[in-house]
Structures are given as C-alpha cells and as structure tokens.
Amino acid sequence: MSDIYKVGTLRQGQIARGYAIVRHLFPSVSFDEWKLATGTVIQRRSWLAVTDPAGTIRGLCYIFVNHQRQSRELEVPIFASVSLFDELGVARELFDVAKERARAFGYDKLHFWPAGPLGWSIVAEPEQASVPSEGLLYDLNTDQAPEIQQQRRDIPDAAH
Numbered sequence: 001m002s003d004i005y006k007v008g009t010l011r012q013g014q015i016a017r018g019y020a021i022v023r024h025l026f027p028s029v030s031f032d033e034w035k036l037a038t039g040t041v042i043q044r045r046s047w048l049a050v051t052d053p054a055g056t057i058r059g060l061c062y063i064f065v066n067h068q069r070q071s072r073e074l075e076v077p078i079f080a081s082v083s084l085f086d087e088l089g090v091a092r093e094l095f096d097v098a099k100e101r102a103r104a105f106g107y108d109k110l111h112f113w114p115a116g117p118l119g120w121s122i123v124a125e126p127e128q129a130s131v132p133s134e135g136l137l138y139d140l141n142t143d144q145a146p147e148i149q150q151q152r153r154d155i156p157d158a159a160h
Contacts, residue, residue: 113134
C-alpha cells in the first residue's frame with residue numbers, strides 16, 4: 001500500500017466526488033440515480049475508492065458476488081483509474097484492495113469484465129446482471145492472470 005493514497009469503501013461524504021468519475025463511465029446516469037445506488041452503507045460496500053491527499057477520488061471500482069454462478073470469483077464490472085500523473089499507481093492501489101477484499105470473502109478469483117458500453121443495470125441490480133464469459137480472470141491462488149501468462153509465451157522473442 002502506498003502512503004500517498006487512501007483506499008477503502010466509498011463513504012457517504014465521497015458520493016458527490018465519486019459521481020465525477022461515474023458520470024464519465026455512464027454519461028446518461030443522473031446524480032439522483034448515483035445517490036440511489038450509493039445511498040446505504042450496504043450499497044457503498046460494493047464500491048472501492050482511491051483518494052489522494054486532497055481528498056479527490058482517483059480510482060473507483062465496483063465489485064459484487066454473483067450468486068448465480070458456482071465458481072468462487074468476485075465480479076469486477078467497473079474498474080477505473082483517473083490520474084493525470086499516476087494512473088498506474090492508482091490502479092495498482094485499487095487492484096491490491098480488490099484482491100484483499102476477494103480473499104476476505106473467501107474467493108479464489110477476480111473476474112474483470114471487458115471494457116465497453118456497460119448498462120447502469122449492473123449497478124442498480126447486480127443480481128440480475130448478465131455476467132459475461134469474456135474479460136480477465138485473475139487467479140488469487142497463483143497471483144497471476146493465466147491469459148496473460150499464455151500471451152507472453154506466444155510472443156516471439158525479438159532477439160531470434
């Protein structure tokens with residue numbers, strides 16, 4: 001963990017600041033819809049936020065458990081890092097806390113959904129969301145993504 005950023009569950013006092021990021025991800029979502037989706041402590045537990053020393057939210061991640069699947073994976077449909085100078089550092093902080101959260105819940109994997117036009121229904125009704133089979137499946141037991149390891153083996157060595 002970094003001494004620069006604070007990472008944790010979205011707090012009530014961060015709702016307005018979090019909307020600045022959500023508005024970029026979901027342009028059609030109103031502030032009232034965002035407040036409804038984050039209005040209770042239970043709802044906010046599904047949101048992880050990275051803040052800088054000034055209190056600006058630099059990263060936002062939405063996680064949930066899909067009880068319809070038999071696998072032991074935590075769903076991550078939204079993962080956003082927003083920083084002009086340290087986007088990778090913010091993403092790393094957010095990723096580390098997402099891994100900790102999955103382990104704390106007893107899950108073996110994180111399923112990062114593919115980027116694209118996601119509907120707000122994912123946030124409004126995650127139990128009803130259609131979980132894609134695509135995306136990145138990160139295995140916490142090996143602490144690596146098998147797809148990335150496979151891709152690395154398929155890349156020819158430039159020296160030969």
